[in-house]
Amino acid sequence: MSSEPLFEKVFTVEGKDYIRAGSVSIEIRKILEGFGIDPETTRRVAIITYEAEINIALYAERGKLKLLVFPGEIRLEIKDKGPGIENIEMALENGYSTATAEMRELGFGAGMGLPNIERNSDEFSITSTFGEGTKLLITIKPKVGKPS
Amino acid sequence: MKVSLDTIREWLDAKVLSCPENLKVEIDTVLACDLMSDLLAHPKPGGLLLTGLSNIQTVHALLAADMCAAVVVRGKLPEDRVIEAAEENGVTLLGTRISLFEACGQLYDRGLRGIPPEEHFSHVVRTPV
Amino acid sequence: MKLHEVVDKLGLTVKAGQAGLDREVTGGYASDLLSDVIANAREGDIWVTLQVHENVVAVSLLAKVAAVIMVGGREPAADTALKAEAEGIPMLSTEMSTFEIVALLSDLGIRGGRRSGT
Numbered sequence: 001m002s003s004e005p006l007f008e009k010v011f012t013v014e015g016k017d018y019i020r021a022g023s024v025s026i027e028i029r030k031i032l033e034g035f036g037i038d039p040e041t042t043r044r045v046a047i048i049t050y051e052a053e054i055n056i057a058l059y060a061e062r063g064k065l066k067l068l069v070f071p072g073e074i075r076l077e078i079k080d081k082g083p084g085i086e087n088i089e090m091a092l093e094n095g096y097s098t099a100t101a102e103m104r105e106l107g108f109g110a111g112m113g114l115p116n117i118e119r120n121s122d123e124f125s126i127t128s129t130f131g132e133g134t135k136l137l138i139t140i141k142p143k144v145g146k147p148s
Numbered sequence: 149m150k151v152s153l154d155t156i157r158e159w160l161d162a163k164v165l166s167c168p169e170n171l172k173v174e175i176d177t178v179l180a181c182d183l184m185s186d187l188l189a190h191p192k193p194g195g196l197l198l199t200g201l202s203n204i205q206t207v208h209a210l211l212a213a214d215m216c217a218a219v220v221v222r223g224k225l226p227e228d229r230v231i232e233a234a235e236e237n238g239v240t241l242l243g244t245r246i247s248l249f250e251a252c253g254q255l256y257d258r259g260l261r262g263i264p265p266e267e268h269f270s271h272v273v274r275t276p277v
Numbered sequence: 278m279k280l281h282e283v284v285d286k287l288g289l290t291v292k293a294g295q296a297g298l299d300r301e302v303t304g305g306y307a308s309d310l311l312s313d314v315i316a317n318a319r320e321g322d323i324w325v326t327l328q329v330h331e332n333v334v335a336v337s338l339l340a341k342v343a344a345v346i347m348v349g350g351r352e353p354a355a356d357t358a359l360k361a362e363a364e365g366i367p368m369l370s371t372e373m374s375t376f377e378i379v380a381l382l383s384d385l386g387i388r389g390g391r392r393s394g395t
Contacts, residue, residue, distance in 0.1 A: 022208025026237065029211065039193070043214040047188045050212040054185075054205075095329050095351055105312055107201040110327060112185035119189075180375040182309035186327055186349075190374075198376075200310055222313065247317070249307040249325070249389030252379035262376035 007031070007069040013056040015082065018106055021057035025050040028067055035069060041142040044120040045074055048138060051113040052078045058103055059083065060133065073122075078136040085128040092118060092126075149259045150174040153217055153240055156196065159258055160251055162219055162242040165226060166234035173217060173240065178260050180252050184209035190263055191215060198251050202226040206241075207233045216240060221248045278302050278385060280344050280367060283323065287371065287381050289346060293358040294367035300343045305387045307379050311336050318342055319390060323382065325375055329353050333368075334360040344368070348375050 009031070011024040025046045032042045049065060056063035060082030068075040090096045092114050099109025118124045123139035154171040157164060164171065177195035181187040184205050187197060191213030199206055202224040210218055216239050220226060223245040226234075234241045244251060281298040284291060291298070303321035308314050309328055318324055320341035326333065329351050337345055344367035347353065353361060353368045361368045371378050 019204055022205060022212070025208065025212050039214060043191060043193070043212070046212040046214070047191065050208060051185065051188065095327075095354075097330070101311070101332065104328075105310060107183055107203065107205050107310070108185075110183040110185040110309070112183075112189050116185055116188050178376050180307065180379065182313075183327065186309070200308060200313060222317065247306065247389040248375075249305045249379050249382075252307065252376050253305075253383035253388060256376070256380035256383060262374050262380070265372075 005068040005070050005075075007035070007067070009067050011065045011067070013053050013063045013065060013080075015057060015059075015061045015063075017057050021053045022050050024053050024065055031067070032069070032074070037074070038142055041074070041140060044140050045076070047120050048076060048117045048140070051117050052076070052136060054108060055113050055134075056080045056082075058099065058108055063133075072141065074140045074142070076136070076138040076140075078138070079133065080135075081133045084130040084132055084134050085126075086130055088126060088128055149261070150176045151258075151260060153196070153242070156219070156255070157242055159254060160219060160242070160244040160246060162244040165220070165241040165243050166231050167216075167238060167240040170216065170238070170240045175217065175260070178252070178255050178262055180248055180262075182248070187213055187215075190267065192263060195263075196260075198248055198255075200224060200248055202230065204230050204233055206230070207237065207239050210239055211237055218242070219244055219251065221246060221251050278387065280323070283382070283385065283387070284369060286385060287378070289369040289371050292347075292353050292368045292370050293361040294344070294365055297344065297365050297367040300367070302343045302387055305379065305382050305389050306340075306342070307375055307389070314342075315339050323387060325378055325382075327351055327375070329357055331356040331360055333357055334364055334366060337361075337366045338364060342366075346371055346378060348373060348378055 060080035063080030066077040095111040097109045097111035121138045128134040175196040180198045193214045197218040219242045280300045306318040306322040307325040318340040324342040
């Protein structure tokens with residue numbers, strides 16, 4: 001596999017921007033469709049990026065989402081600046097959420113964000129420093145076809 | 149069983165809020181989710197979302213799920229910018245005054261079904277971080 | 278219909294509030310948005326939700342629902358179960374999705390009401 005990506009782009013997400021959260025996912029979908037990536041893989045990436053954006057909007061000051069398209073795989077590097085995750089083990093469990101009542105009223109706080117991200121990833125790693133921020137490194141491998 | 153969005157519109161006495169040209173799209177599965185992460189746990193292209201969430205996240209989450217149709221229940225009217233976003237992205241939004249409970253009951257009575265049990269989200273077996 | 282009949286017929290698991298199983302269920306409400314439940318659920322409704330945190334108990338009391346069914350195999354959080362037990366509110370669990378469990382409740386004759394909405 002070549003070490004140079006076919007395509008690379010960095011997106012920023014602002015904390016508390018509950019309107020734009022999710023719009024990077026839409027843009028990434030269009031990019032992947034342009035590369036001829038199959039719908040199932042595109043959906044997996046879209047779900048991962050959507051949930052990552054929501055987490056940044058809910059819990060961080062801001063974050064950066066880097067998309068890298070390689071032949072045979074897609075990588076995401078997601079870093080945010082914020083309080084970080086106090087308990088990663090729990091955060092990865094379904095139903096656990098630190099959402100406030102206000103966030104729940106906006107439709108967030110199901111406690112499924114990180115589980116949804118992990119489930120759609122082929123490789124997934126998460127590190128978080130309490131008081132600094134969280135980093136996700138994710139690889140998604142298309143099951144059929146390769147980027148043209 | 150497949151049914152057009154137009155037929156569902158009729159059954160639920162719903163108004164078309166965006167993309168009326170897609171009313172002929174056929175639906176085979178119904179998902180009822182107020183919280184979008186619940187939808188994204190089991191996305192179903194070709195399925196219909198019933199939801200009480202009427203903000204922009206309904207449109208964003210539907211697109212991430214590769215779905216294009218939702219009925220907003222409880223008489224909640226999405227704001228103009230949500231309808232615009234739906235129009236721009238080919239998402240058909242319908243609106244009905246009836247409750248989520250009643251909408252599910254009515255569609256089930258007419259023969260529509262939810263995600264089959266074998267496709268339900270199951271707990272991820274994780275490797276230690 | 279008595280709550281214990283609903284529990285038996287739908288194979289629900291009782292997670293808390295066993296003492297309340299002789300309550301009468303007069304309707305159903307499905308919602309994960311708590312302010313909506315407070316505003317629109319009716320007394321005697323069985324409330325279907327995926328929410329498991331302890332606010333569910335306070336909302337149940339305010340809305341005077343007969344019981345709560347948690348979907349997708351979810352269970353009340355520890356605090357939730359304790360509070361529900363103390364208040365005598367039955368907390369039930371099902372593996373089924375919201376759509377499926379509402380469908381089966383409807384089959385039993387438990388219906389939602391028509392609402393004019395906000």
